[in-house]
Amino acid sequence: xxxxxxxxxxxxxxxxxxxxxxxxxxxxxxxxxxxxxxxxxxxxxxxxxxxxxxxxxxxxxxxxxxxxxxxxxxxxxxxxxxxxxxxxxxxxxxxxxxxxxxxxxxxxxxxxxxxxxxxxxxxxxxxxxxxxxxxxxxxxxxxxxxxxxxxxxxxxxxxxxxxxx
Numbered sequence: 160x161x162x163x164x165x166x167x168x169x170x171x172x173x174x175x176x177x178x179x180x181x182x183x184x185x186x187x188x189x190x191x192x193x194x195x196x197x198x199x200x201x202x203x204x205x206x207x208x209x210x211x212x213x214x215x216x217x218x219x220x221x222x223x224x225x226x227x228x229x230x231x232x233x234x235x236x237x238x239x240x241x242x243x244x245x246x247x248x249x250x251x252x253x254x255x256x257x258x259x260x261x262x263x264x265x266x267x268x269x270x271x272x273x274x275x276x277x278x279x280x281x282x283x284x285x286x287x288x289x290x291x292x293x294x295x296x297x298x299x300x301x302x303x304x305x306x307x308x309x310x311x312x313x314x315x316x317x318x319x320x321x322x323x324x
Contacts, residue, residue: 175207176235178305179228183241183277185217189290193240193276196290196298205306218243218277219254222261229269235312236305237265240298241277242286255279272308276301 178201182194194212201208211232215224218241225237239262245251258277266273276297280286289297 175209176205176309177209177211177233178205178309179211179213179225179232179234179237181213181215181221181224181228181237181239183216183218183221184214186242186244186286189242189283189286190240192290193242193298193301196296197238197240197276197302200299200302201306204303217241218258221277222258222265225262225273226265229265229271229273234271235309236272236274238274238301238305239277240301242290243277243279244283244286245279245281251279270312272305272312274301274305274308 180194180197183190198210198212201210211228211234213224213228215221221239221241225239228234228237239258241258243251243255255277259275262273262275262277265271278286278289278297280289289295
């Protein structure tokens with residue numbers, strides 16, 4: 160996996176933003192660390208931000224909750240957090256593929272940024288490195304990706320010509 164990290168960006172978001180975080184409870188040692196870091200970075204770097212936290216049992220349930228948030232809540236972005244440990248069968252890969260496809264569909268259907276940090280890893284060591292470590296912490300990366308995408312979407316919608324009837 161890449162060790163690319165999004166840089167800290169200066170706060171340019173001027174109005175209050177609402178970000179939903181949908182997190183799996185499965186593999187809670189890892190997902191709780193993702194949530195904690197993500198929310199900390201959103202608070203420290205996001206300016207005036209409200210965080211709505213929603214928990215679901217496992218990674219497979221994340222997309223339906225993300226879809227419900229996108230459909231029924233006024234949010235600027237949704238962050239999906241979870242950890243899938245690849246086992247000796249194809250089950251983890253199938254769940255990861257399904258989650259990925261569903262999250263992308265929701266983002267494109269509702270034009271709401273959906274930040275996908277439902278991690279598929281080979282073992283607990285990789286999970287710890289990506290959820291609890293400083294170098295590859297994907298909770299931090301998810302928060303920064305959400306903030307940067309919110310900025311981009313605001314610029315795009317602000318510069319879009321008004322639709323005429």
